[in-house]
Amino acid sequence: MASGVLRDRRGATTLEEVASRAGVSRATVSRVVNGSPRVSPDVRRGVESAIAELGYVPNRAARSLVTGRTASIGVVINEPTGRLFDDPFFPRLLRGISGSLTERDLQLVLLMPESAEDAQRTADYLIAGHVDGAVMVSLHDDDVLLSRLALASIPLVLVGRPPQGVSASFVDVDNRQGARSAVEHLIAGGRHVIGTIAGPSDMPPGVDRLAGYRDALAAAGLISDPALIAYGDFTQDGGASAMRQLLAAHPDIDGVFAASDLMAAGVLSILAATGRHVPGDVAVVGYDDSAVATSTNPPLTSVHQPIEEMGREVARLLVEAIDGTNRARRRVILATDLVKRASSAGRRVP
Amino acid sequence: MASGVLRDRRGATTLEEVASRAGVSRATVSRVVNGSPRVSPDVRRGVESAIAELGYVPNRAARSLVTGRTASIGVVINEPTGRLFDDPFFPRLLRGISGSLTERDLQLVLLMPESAEDAQRTADYLIAGHVDGAVMVSLHDDDVLLSRLALASIPLVLVGRPPQGVSASFVDVDNRQGARSAVEHLIAGGRHVIGTIAGPSDMPPGVDRLAGYRDALAAAGLISDPALIAYGDFTQDGGASAMRQLLAAHPDIDGVFAASDLMAAGVLSILAATGRHVPGDVAVVGYDDSAVATSTNPPLTSVHQPIEEMGREVARLLVEAIDGTNRARRRVILATDLVKRASSAGRRVP
DNA sequence: CCGGAACGTGAGAGCGCTCTCATCACAAGG
DNA sequence: CCTTGTGATGAGAGCGCTCTCACGTTCCGG
Numbered sequence: 001m002a003s004g005v006l007r008d009r010r011g012a013t014t015l016e017e018v019a020s021r022a023g024v025s026r027a028t029v030s031r032v033v034n035g036s037p038r039v040s041p042d043v044r045r046g047v048e049s050a051i052a053e054l055g056y057v058p059n060r061a062a063r064s065l066v067t068g069r070t071a072s073i074g075v076v077i078n079e080p081t082g083r084l085f086d087d088p089f090f091p092r093l094l095r096g097i098s099g100s101l102t103e104r105d106l107q108l109v110l111l112m113p114e115s116a117e118d119a120q121r122t123a124d125y126l127i128a129g130h131v132d133g134a135v136m137v138s139l140h141d142d143d144v145l146l147s148r149l150a151l152a153s154i155p156l157v158l159v160g161r162p163p164q165g166v167s168a169s170f171v172d173v174d175n176r177q178g179a180r181s182a183v184e185h186l187i188a189g190g191r192h193v194i195g196t197i198a199g200p201s202d203m204p205p206g207v208d209r210l211a212g213y214r215d216a217l218a219a220a221g222l223i224s225d226p227a228l229i230a231y232g233d234f235t236q237d238g239g240a241s242a243m244r245q246l247l248a249a250h251p252d253i254d255g256v257f258a259a260s261d262l263m264a265a266g267v268l269s270i271l272a273a274t275g276r277h278v279p280g281d282v283a284v285v286g287y288d289d290s291a292v293a294t295s296t297n298p299p300l301t302s303v304h305q306p307i308e309e310m311g312r313e314v315a316r317l318l319v320e321a322i323d324g325t326n327r328a329r330r331r332v333i334l335a336t337d338l339v340k341r342a343s344s345a346g347r348r349v350p
Numbered sequence: 351m352a353s354g355v356l357r358d359r360r361g362a363t364t365l366e367e368v369a370s371r372a373g374v375s376r377a378t379v380s381r382v383v384n385g386s387p388r389v390s391p392d393v394r395r396g397v398e399s400a401i402a403e404l405g406y407v408p409n410r411a412a413r414s415l416v417t418g419r420t421a422s423i424g425v426v427i428n429e430p431t432g433r434l435f436d437d438p439f440f441p442r443l444l445r446g447i448s449g450s451l452t453e454r455d456l457q458l459v460l461l462m463p464e465s466a467e468d469a470q471r472t473a474d475y476l477i478a479g480h481v482d483g484a485v486m487v488s489l490h491d492d493d494v495l496l497s498r499l500a501l502a503s504i505p506l507v508l509v510g511r512p513p514q515g516v517s518a519s520f521v522d523v524d525n526r527q528g529a530r531s532a533v534e535h536l537i538a539g540g541r542h543v544i545g546t547i548a549g550p551s552d553m554p555p556g557v558d559r560l561a562g563y564r565d566a567l568a569a570a571g572l573i574s575d576p577a578l579i580a581y582g583d584f585t586q587d588g589g590a591s592a593m594r595q596l597l598a599a600h601p602d603i604d605g606v607f608a609a610s611d612l613m614a615a616g617v618l619s620i621l622a623a624t625g626r627h628v629p630g631d632v633a634v635v636g637y638d639d640s641a642v643a644t645s646t647n648p649p650l651t652s653v654h655q656p657i658e659e660m661g662r663e664v665a666r667l668l669v670e671a672i673d674g675t676n677r678a679r680r681r682v683i684l685a686t687d688l689v690k691r692a693s694s695a696g697r698r699v700p
Numbered sequence: 701c702c703g704g705a706a707c708g709t710g711a712g713a714g715c716g717c718t719c720t721c722a723t724c725a726c727a728a729g730g
Numbered sequence: 731c732c733t734t735g736t737g738a739t740g741a742g743a744g745c746g747c748t749c750t751c752a753c754g755t756t757c758c759g760g
Contacts, residue, residue: 012479014716025740030718040738057478061414062716065745070411072459090441098462102471107480109422110460112448121452128407129362130457236644265645272647291640294586295615297622297647364746375710380748390708412746415715 013056022050033058072107073318074131076122078138078145088290089307090137093159096311097135104319106132119145127152133322135314138162138170140202155321157314157330161204169321169330171314175205178303178336179212180219182257182285185301185338187220189346191255191283195228197242197267199259206234209259209287228253232263239266247274254282255344261286261293264300268343283344298342306334363406372400383408422457423668424481426472428488428495438640439657440487443509446661447485454669456482469495477502483672485664488512488520490552505671507664507680511554519671519680521664525555528653528686529562530569532607532635535651535688537570539696541605541633545578545596547589547617549609556584559609559637578603582613589616597624604632605694611636611643614650618693633694648692656684 019029024043031039032047039047050056064070075097077090094110101108109131113119123145126134133155138146140163149156150166158170186194196213199206210229217224227249232238239258243266246253258264264286268278276282278298286293289304313332320326369379374393381389382397389397400406414420425447427440444460451458459481463469473495476484483505488496490513499506500516508520536544546563549556560579567574577599582588589608593616596603608614614636618628626632628648636643639654663682670676 012716015718016716026717027719027740027742028738031739034718038738043738057474059415059716060480061411061420062745063718064411065409065415065716065747066718068745075460094460095462095464098460099464102463102468108460110425110444110448110458112445113452114445114449118452124407130410236641262641262645268645268647291586291612291642292645295612295618295642296645297618362746365748366746376747377710377712377749378708381709384748388708393708409746412715413748415717415746416748418715 012059013054014059015056018047018050018054018056021054022047068129070107070130070132071105072109072131073101073315073322074109074111074126074134076111076113076126076134076136076145078113078119078122078136078143089288089305092307093137093311096308096313097315098311099308100312100315100319106319113145116144123148123152126154129154133157133318135159135318138166138204155318157318157321159310159314161208163202163204167329169317171310171317171332171334172204173305173307173310174333174335175208176212176215178287178305178338179209179257179259180216181212181336181338182287182301182303183213183216183255184220185340185344186255186257186283186285187216187222189255189279189283189344192222193228193250193253194222194255194257195230195246195250195253197230197232197239197246197256197258197263199234199263200231206231206259213257225250232259232266234260234262236262236266236269239263240270241266243267243270255284256282257285257287259287261288261290261300261302264302264343265292265296268296268300278343279345285338285344289339293339293341296343301341301344302339304337304339306336310334362409363404364409365406368397368400368404368406371404372397418479420457420480420482421455422459422481423451423665423672424459424461424472424476424484426461426463426476426484426486426495428463428469428472428486428493439638442657443487443661446658446663447665448661449658450662450665450669456669463495466494473498473502476504479504483507483668485509485668488516488554505668507668507671509660509664511558513552513554517679519667521660521667521682521684522554523655523657523660524683524685525558526562526565528637528655528688529559529607529609530566531562531686531688532637532651532653533563533566533605534570535690535694536605536607536633536635537566537572539605539629539633539694542572543578543600543603544572544605544607545580545600545603547580547582547592547596547606547608547613549584549613550581556581556609563607575600582609582616584610584612586612586616586619589613590620591616593617593620605634606632607635607637609637611638611640611650611652614652614693615642615646618646618650628693629695635688635694639689643689643691646693651691651694652689654687654689656686660684 015026015029019026029047032044098108111122113122136146136158138158138160146166150168156168158168161172162168162170198210201207214224230242230245232242256267258267264284267284271278271282278284286300286302289302293300293302317330365376365379369376379397382394448458461472463472486496486508488508488510496516500518506518508518511522512518512520548560551557564574580592580595582592606617608617614634617634621628621632628634636650636652639652643650643652667680
């Protein structure tokens with residue numbers, strides 16, 4: 001009877017075997033594997049070659065059982081809408097996190113709860129101690145999962161500023177300054193009637209980017225007319241309908257800052273439909289510097305965020321929290337860059 | 351002295367405690383937890399309430415140690431270039447996989463090797479049995495990791511048709527038929543001089559989409575002129591320079607099928623720059639139905655792929671392989687849809 | 701009324717590892 | 731020469747779980 005069901009790490013080498021091969025005890029092999037200094041050089045060499053010959057790889061489960069550590073961290077993406085899937089934010093972030101964790105031989109367990117029920121299970125899983133720490137991509141105010149995790153004592157680092165009263169370490173991009181620089185750029189280009197398509201006000205990036213817009217206007221001594229602010233949901237359609245509102249209230253608008261490239265693409269479509277020239281009549285700046293920014297006509301000036309770096313940073317903070325190197329709450333804000341393209345060139349370009 | 355380093359699942363409840371609370375043995379609790387039928391209903395109820403009261407969650411490491419199973423599967427994304435990061439393929443795929451695994455209470459361990467060295471470590475990790483199976487997003491011909499895994503006896507399912515001689519279960523999208531339908535659509539729109547911007551010929555999707563282009567031409571009895579085929583690297587710039595080649599050889603071109611939306615965006619930019627109207631003079635069709643497709647001017651007709659479904663399917667096959675339900679090599683091909691937009695409307699639209 | 705199947709339950713071994721503690725060899729100090 | 735210290739090594743317990751096996755009970759057919 002052939003082995004019906006595949007189970008077990010079929011005959012994987014154990015510490016015991018390495019030990020007997022090297023003529024030492026399990027304990028000594030363990031010390032070598034874990035880099036303890038309390039091993040004489042020649043014994044160490046002997047053990048190392050036994051390990052190499054046998055192709056020994058430690059069993060993580062066994063190790064985890066005794067140490068109480070899992071050598072893995074959870075990354076929670078709790079985003080029911082399609083928002084995150086329309087720009088490369090998410091893969092880049094994961095790449096940054098992954099790179100940083102690999103160096104420390106930690107596993108990345110990805111959790112993407114889809115329903116409220118999923119979210120509960122995810123929280124249970126994390127709190128049960130199946131990972132040594134967690135990264136949460138936090139976007140909404142009403143994140144139940146986030147509040148549960150923040151209460152539990154599991155090491156936790158957020159991507160993005162946490163909403164309201166949640167206190168946790170986080171890494172964020174300087175949304176406010178990024179938005180501000182975008183609007184300052186419009187002002188420097190000679191625009192006077194500058195509107196914005198803001199993101200949802202229950203999402204910190206939405207709030208922060210709007211604040212940056214206001215900062216820039218205030219600093220330039222321009223009035224901030226509420227009719228120059230419309231809200232979108234970060235999608236192209238949302239951007240388009242918000243732009244229609246702005247035009248209805250302010251046909252004389254000559255500059256628009258959209259809180260995402262997708263919304264900026266919607267803005268462009270409406271401007272084209274109403275016969276306005278970009279950047280001649282209206283200058284447009286987006287946010288994210290995504291693939292969309294280069295594929296529109298004209299290409300979008302946009303705010304670039306160091307997403308991979310954010311991932312690396314978040315992993316670093318989490319590792320520190322797990323190791324107990326640093327038990328304080330940490331806040332890291334990364335700077336953005338404005339990438340200038342044709343959509344915001346000076347007035348009336350040929 | 352306060353606990354300096356956080357370790358251990360601090361005081362997590364164990365089977366033993368549940369057992370004594372319920373007045374039964376560890377074995378019985380284990381049976382209840384694992385849904386064995388060999389437990390009388392009243393004992394089961396008692397145990398279940400003890401579990402609930404104590405908030406018991408099984409320790410995966412301990413379980414894994416004895417069963418030899420890890421209840422986790424590895425997902426390998428081995429893509430050094432930025433290709434995957436410019437469209438939402440990757441997050442959607444992960445979502446599909448994740449959803450399917452969650453139902454079966456399996457963990458998703460994400461592996462994104464960046465260097466050749468990383469790839470070796472990843473292979474070691476997978477082969478060492480730290481996961482019960484693996485999904486590989488396979489794109490290139492020269493994938494060393496893939497060949498190593500295919501040799502090892504670890505359950506493996508690929509996303510995308512494997513290159514050359516590799517034999518493994520896989521789930522793919524019908525690239526060939528998708529491309530064919532795109533080109534047939536151009537033909538039906540009255541186009542006669544139809545070119546294509548193909549993907550790299552060391553990537554199965556590149557090869558398959560080109561084949562689909564040829565199929566459609568052949569079926570329509572159109573000649574297939576090699577000068578109507580140019581190659582890009584799936585990026586916008588690549589698409590643009592390939593389009594320049596096509597125009598140089600065939601100024602009379604009136605239809606283009608690009609193997610990615612990004613390349614199609616490059617095509618549009620060149621057509622605009624050379625004063626050609628889309629779709630009036632040249633109709634364009636892309637591939638991927640990404641966010642880019644709706645943000646170009648005009649919006650791109652594009653081939654839509656059921657990516658999440660692909661993820662779900664790949665997870666299903668892997669679980670079957672792990673459970674031994676099905677030991678045969680499996681091949682699943684999913685159908686695509688052509689999403690029609692303005693870039694390929696009939697000739698000379700007003 | 702008895703033998704034995706069928707079922708429910710418990711005892712106990714052991715998965716592979718780490719870690720504490722005991723042991724041993726050797727060196728240095730009195 | 732004996733004590734004490736120091737550093738290298740081994741013995742053994744035990745992490746929390748599953749699983750085999752044995753045992754006791756019930757229930758059936760003969």
